[in-house]
Amino acid sequence: MDIRSMHFVERVRERLDDDELQRNLKRTRGRNAASRAAAVAAFSDFDAVRQRATEIRRSVLRDLDVWLERFEAKATERGATVLWARDGEHACELIADIAKRHGVRTVVKSKSMVSEEAGLNAALEAAGVRPVETDLGEYILQINDNEPPSHIIMPVIHKSKEQVSELFARVHGTPPKTDIEALTHEARAVLRPEFLAADMGLSGGNFLIAETGSVAIVTNEGNGRLCTTLPRVHVALTGIEKVIPTLEDLSTLLRILPRSATGQALTNYVSMLTGPKHAGDPDGPDHMYFVLVDGGRADLLGSEFEDMLRCIRCGACMNHCPVYQTVGGHAYGWVYPGPMGSVLTPLYQGLEKAKDLPHAATLCNQCGVVCPVSIPLPELMRRLREKQVERGLRPWSERLALRAWAWVAGRPKLYALASRIGVRYLRWLADGRDRIQVMGLAPGWTAQRDFPAPAAKTFRELHAERQRAKSRGGAR
Amino acid sequence: MRPSIAFAAIRLLESAGYTVVVPDSQTCCGQPGYNSGDSEAARALARKLIAEFESFPHVVAPSGSCAGTVKVHYADLFADEPAWRARAEALAAKTFELTQFLTDVAGVSTVSGTFSGSVTYHDCCSGLRELGVKAQPRALLDSMPGVRRIEMRDCEECCGFGGLFSVKYPDISGAIVQRKCESIRGSGAYAVALGDLGCMMNIEGRLRRSGDELTEVIHIAELLAGPDGEGG
C-alpha cells in the first residue's frame, strides 16, 4: 500500500472537519474499551496470562531463526510449501507465480493485514487474477473503490450502517436496507458463488505453530474456513514474526487475544490448518503454501525496537488511544494506525516518511497498559523521536527552541530571570484580565484554549521574600 | 505560573512535620527534552537535578509528570553510565508525587483545607500510569468534611495535553480536551481537582474558551491545604 503518512497534519484536519466521520467515531468510541474491561474483570487470571503471553512472544523472538526453521521443516513434512518473501513486493511476485502455476483466475481472501502491506490486490489484478475480499468489512471496502481499512480488526469501523446501505444499493443494484442482518445476507448472497468458484484461497495467519507446521486463524465470520478449505490452492500470507513454538503457547495466546481485541472470551472460529488435503480427508486444498514476509521485521531483531515484534494485532492500543479515537485510522496514512502504527510505520516505511507519527501521541500510556504482550508503545515512540533528533529530521526551529530551553534551564540565574520576564510578558499580554486568548509564541495553544494569566511574581521571587521575612522575624 | 500551588504543597508538608527546602539552583527536570527525543539535553538537566536533590531524605513534587520523569525515566537516561545510573536509581527510590508522599510516607489522614462543595478528580496520566497515584488523592479528599466527591466518566482518560503535543497538534489536542471538559461538566461537580500543572492549564483553558466560567479548576495541593495565610 502506498504511504501517505507524510501528510498527517493535513489528513487530521480533513478528518476533524468530516462531520460524518466524527459522528461515527463518537458512536463507537469507548465501546471496545468497555468490552475489554468487562472481559478482563471477568477473567481472574488476566495478569498472569498477560505475563505468560509476553514471555512466549519475547522468547520466540530471541531465537526467531531457529523457530522459523523448525516451522518450515514441519510444514514441509506435512506437504505444504514454505516461501520466504523479502518484502511486500516480493510476496506479491511469489503469489502471482503460484496463481500462474495453478491456472488461478479468482482468489477469495480472508483478512490479512500483510496483504494490505504488500498491496496484493493491485498486484493480483495486474497479473490478471481477480481478488475477492470475503471478510464483510474488507468486502465493503473493496467494493467502495478499494478504500483502505481504518482499523486492524474492524476495518470499516469508520462507517455507519447507513453508509454501507447506500453503498450496497449502489453497487448491488438492490433496494437500500439498514437492517444489519439483511445487509449481511445480501453480502453473503454475493459471496457464496465466489467461494464455490474460486481457484485459490488466501488467508492471513494469526500464529504459525512450529511444532506442528500449522497456521492458526482467528475469525468471527467463518469466511476464513471457506477460503482455506474450498479452493484448490490455499496460500497463508503472514509476517515472519508470527511463529510460536507449541500448541500450548497457542492456547495461552488465544486466551488473551480475543479478550483484548473485542472483549470476547473466545472468537466464533479458530481454525488450524496443517498441510494440504491428505488421502482420506473429506476436504481441504490440493496445494498449500506459506508466504512469510520479512518487510523490515528482521532488522528489528536485537534492536531497541525488538519489543514491537511481539505484537499479536489485537487492536487494543488503538481502541484505547485518545488520538486514534479522535482522528480515526485513515489519518495515519498507511496500513497500521494508532499507537502500534505510529511505531511500525516509521520502522517499516522509513522515519522520514512518517515524521509526525511518533510525535502524534500524548504519551498517556493507556496503550502500554492494555497491550496483551506488554509492548512499551510510548517508550518506543519516544525512541523514534530520539532517532529523528539524531538524524536531524526535526524542523530546525524545534531543535533550536529545545536547545535554547536546555541551555537556559542549565543556568539557574538565567532561568530565574527568564521566568520573571516570561511572567511580566504574559501579564502584559493578559492586560489586566485573568487570561490570554491570543499568544503569538504558542499560537497552537491559544487556537484551542485560553492561557491563564500568571500570578504577578514567580514562586522563586515570593519564596525568597518569605525566607527573608522569616529570617528578619527570627532576628527580632 | 501559580506560585500558590507550590506554597500550598509546602504548607501540607510542613504541617505533616517536615522541613521543606527549595534548592536555589533548581530549574526543570528535563521532561520536555526527554519526551522530544533530545536525550542529551535531558541528561544534562537530570545530572543537575540529581546533584541538587540527592542529599535530601525525600524529594516531593506537586506534579505527577515531573515526579514520574525522575522516578521512572532518569535511570534509562543513564543506561551507559553505571555511576550516574546508580545515583539516578537512588534518587528515584525517594522521589514522590505530593499526595503519594502525604499518604504513603507521611501517613497523613487529615488535612487543613476548608473547601466545601462537590469535587471530581481527574487522574493525570503520569501520576496514574507511571506512579500508581489513584487512591491517595481520593482518600485525602474524602477526609475533608466539606468535600463531596463525584467520579466523572472516563476519569482515567488523557486530557490531551501531552506537553509539546498540545502546541504541535493543537487540533487533536483541542478535540480531546473538549471531551474531557464534557466529562467534567457531565459529572455535575462544582470543581475539578488534579495533580499536574500542564493538564490543569489545558483543562482550565478549554473550559474558559468554551464559555464555562463556573467550573472551578483547582490543583489538589491548594484544595487540600486551604487558603494561604500569607497571600500570594
Ligand code: SF4
Ligand atoms: S501493540 Fe499490543 S495492543 Fe496494539 S495491536 Fe499489538 S498486541 Fe495489540
